[in-house]
Amino acid sequence: MIPSTAAVAAAAAPLPAANASRRRAADVLILGGGLQARAAAYLLAKRGKRTVLVEHAAPQLAPAAGSSGVPPHLVLHLPAATPHLVNEATEAFALWRGVEAASGARSLLHLCGSIDIAPAGSGAAAAALGAMQEAGRAAGLPFGMLTAEEVGAAFPRLRPPRGAAAVFTNLGGVVQGRVAAAALLAMAQRAGADVAAGRCLLGWCDAGSHFAVRTAGSAAAAAAGGGEDEVVYECEQLLLMPEAAVQRQALALFGLAVAGASLWSVPAGRWGAPEECGALPVWQLLGSGSTRTVDDPTAVDSCWGLPLLEWGPPRSLLVSQGSAGGEPAEQPQQQQGQQQDAASAADGASGGGGSDLRQQEAAVTAVLAGAAAEDLAELAAGGLVERPGSEEAQDAERQREADEQQQLLRAQRRLGAAGGLAGRLVRGLGGRLPGRDTSQQFIVTPDGELAVGSHPGYDPGRIVVAFPATASALGCLPGDQLAPLVARLAMNELLGQPPEAVDAAAVSLGREALQAQAAALQHDTWAELSLSL
Structure with missing residues (x-):
C-alpha cells in the first residue's frame, strides 16, 4: 500500500539551521537534465512561476564526463503501433516546430x-x-x-x-540535439528561470509548507559537506525529470519506484x-x-x-x-530483480506481501547509509551488497566487468x-x-507511454515525476522526441490543470500498467544523503 503524506513527512527530520549556506526561494525546483527539463523550466517560468533548474543533481547520478545527457540527434518519427502514440508524436512534432520558431534557431x-x-x-x-x-x-x-x-x-x-x-x-x-538544448536553455533563462548546472545534491526534506533541498557546487564540496559553497533551495513544488541512464536511482532517492520501467541500451x-x-x-x-x-x-x-x-x-x-x-542495460541480477519488482507490485495490487516496497526501502537506506551507486542499483533490484574489500566484493567486481565486456561484444556484433x-x-x-x-x-515501458504524474506519497502536485518512454515492440523508435510534450504535461500536473489535448488516464504515473509505489523513507534525508557522495 502507498503510505500517507503524513507517514512520509514524519520520516524527515526537522529542518536544521545552515550556518554557511545561502538560501534561495523558488516556486518550483526542477531536478534533472535533458531537453524535457529545460523545456519545463521555460514553460513554468513563462507562466510566472519562480523556477530553478538544478541539472545533474548528484555526482553518482550524472551522465558520463563530457556528456550533456542530450543525444546529438533525435528522431522525429510519427508512425506508431497505436493511435494514441501517433497523437503524442504528432503533438511533440508540432511543439518542436514551435521551439524552432520561438528560438529563431533555424538549424534546429x-x-x-x-x-x-x-x-x-x-x-x-x-x-x-x-x-x-x-x-x-x-x-x-x-x-x-x-x-x-x-x-x-x-x-x-x-x-x-x-x-x-x-x-x-x-x-x-x-x-539536432545540441542546438535544441542551447535554444531551450536560452528560452528558459529569458523567461526568468534560474539554471544551476552541475550542482550536487546533499539532502532534502519536507518542511511542511515547502521543501528544502541542499546542494553544493562540486563533488569535492559535496564530500566535504557543502561548506560555504552550500545553497539551500526552498520551494513549494518539486519536479523530478531524471535522464534515462539514472532514472531508477534518482527516483529511489525520493522513495519512488516505477515497476515496469527499465533502462534499455x-x-x-x-x-x-x-x-x-x-x-x-x-x-x-x-x-x-x-x-x-x-x-x-x-x-x-x-x-x-x-x-x-x-x-x-x-x-x-x-x-x-x-x-x-x-x-x-542493467546486469543480469538487476534484470531478475526488476522482474521480481514487477511481480511484487502485481502482488501488492492484489493484496500480496508488497516486497517491492521493502526492496525500495533497502535501496533508500543504502543511499542514506553511504552505499555506492552500484550498490543502490543492486539493492533496488533486490540484490545483495558485498562488504568493500572482501573476497566476495572482488569476485562480484570481476563478474561485473566480465558481464560488461560480454554486453559490449554483443552490442558490437549487433551493430555490425x-x-x-x-x-x-x-x-x-x-x-x-x-x-x-x-x-x-x-526507458522502456510495457506500452511505450510516457509517464507524468504526482508522487503517490504526497498531495497531488507537490512532487511531480515526468519522463518519456519507448515501447520495445518492432517498429518503435526511441521516445526522446517526446521531450517538449513531457514538459508541457508536467507543467499541467504542477499547476493542477487537465492535460492539454491528451488523455490523462493514458499518461498518469499512477496508471495500473506502471504500478507506481511510494516507499517510506526511514532515515534523515536532510543530513545523511551526503554520505553517499
Whole structure:
C-alpha cells in the first residue's frame, strides 16, 4: 500500500539551521537534465512561476564526463503501433516546430519525413507495418503506401527488397540535439528561470509548507559537506525529470519506484555515405526475412538510420539496431530483480506481501547509509551488497566487468549486423567510421507511454515525476522526441490543470500498467544523503 503524506513527512527530520549556506526561494525546483527539463523550466517560468533548474543533481547520478545527457540527434518519427502514440508524436512534432520558431534557431530541425519498410513474407514486419497503417488512419496522420519500385523511384539511394511495402509520411525528420538544448536553455533563462548546472545534491526534506533541498557546487564540496559553497533551495513544488541512464536511482532517492520501467541500451554508429544520402528521409527496415534464431547476437532483423546534419567531412549516416532488438542495460541480477519488482507490485495490487516496497526501502537506506551507486542499483533490484574489500566484493567486481565486456561484444556484433542490413538498403553506403559508435539508452515501458504524474506519497502536485518512454515492440523508435510534450504535461500536473489535448488516464504515473509505489523513507534525508557522495 502507498503510505500517507503524513507517514512520509514524519520520516524527515526537522529542518536544521545552515550556518554557511545561502538560501534561495523558488516556486518550483526542477531536478534533472535533458531537453524535457529545460523545456519545463521555460514553460513554468513563462507562466510566472519562480523556477530553478538544478541539472545533474548528484555526482553518482550524472551522465558520463563530457556528456550533456542530450543525444546529438533525435528522431522525429510519427508512425506508431497505436493511435494514441501517433497523437503524442504528432503533438511533440508540432511543439518542436514551435521551439524552432520561438528560438529563431533555424538549424534546429531537419524536416525530411520518414519511411518504414517491411520485406515481403516477413510476418512480424508485415504485422508491425499494418499496425502503423491502422493507427495512422485512426489518428489522421497523412501518409502513403509505397511499393518497392515506388520507393526506389522516389528515393534513388534506397533499394528495398523486392516485393516490400512501405509507409511514408512527409511529417517528421531529425532534431539536432545540441542546438535544441542551447535554444531551450536560452528560452528558459529569458523567461526568468534560474539554471544551476552541475550542482550536487546533499539532502532534502519536507518542511511542511515547502521543501528544502541542499546542494553544493562540486563533488569535492559535496564530500566535504557543502561548506560555504552550500545553497539551500526552498520551494513549494518539486519536479523530478531524471535522464534515462539514472532514472531508477534518482527516483529511489525520493522513495519512488516505477515497476515496469527499465533502462534499455541499443548500439548505434556512423557509416560513411555520399552527399546524396543527405536527401534521404529517416528510414526503418522492419525485417530482413532472416530465419536465424533470436538468441544469435548477429540475428538483427531490423535497423533504422538518418542523415546527419553536419555535412562536413566525413559525410555519414547514423545507423542503429532496431529498438526491439535492444537489451536491458542493467546486469543480469538487476534484470531478475526488476522482474521480481514487477511481480511484487502485481502482488501488492492484489493484496500480496508488497516486497517491492521493502526492496525500495533497502535501496533508500543504502543511499542514506553511504552505499555506492552500484550498490543502490543492486539493492533496488533486490540484490545483495558485498562488504568493500572482501573476497566476495572482488569476485562480484570481476563478474561485473566480465558481464560488461560480454554486453559490449554483443552490442558490437549487433551493430555490425545492423550496418550490413543498412548496406543492402542504402546504395553507396561506405564503411563504418572508427571511434563513432555510441550506445543509445532509453526507458522502456510495457506500452511505450510516457509517464507524468504526482508522487503517490504526497498531495497531488507537490512532487511531480515526468519522463518519456519507448515501447520495445518492432517498429518503435526511441521516445526522446517526446521531450517538449513531457514538459508541457508536467507543467499541467504542477499547476493542477487537465492535460492539454491528451488523455490523462493514458499518461498518469499512477496508471495500473506502471504500478507506481511510494516507499517510506526511514532515515534523515536532510543530513545523511551526503554520505553517499
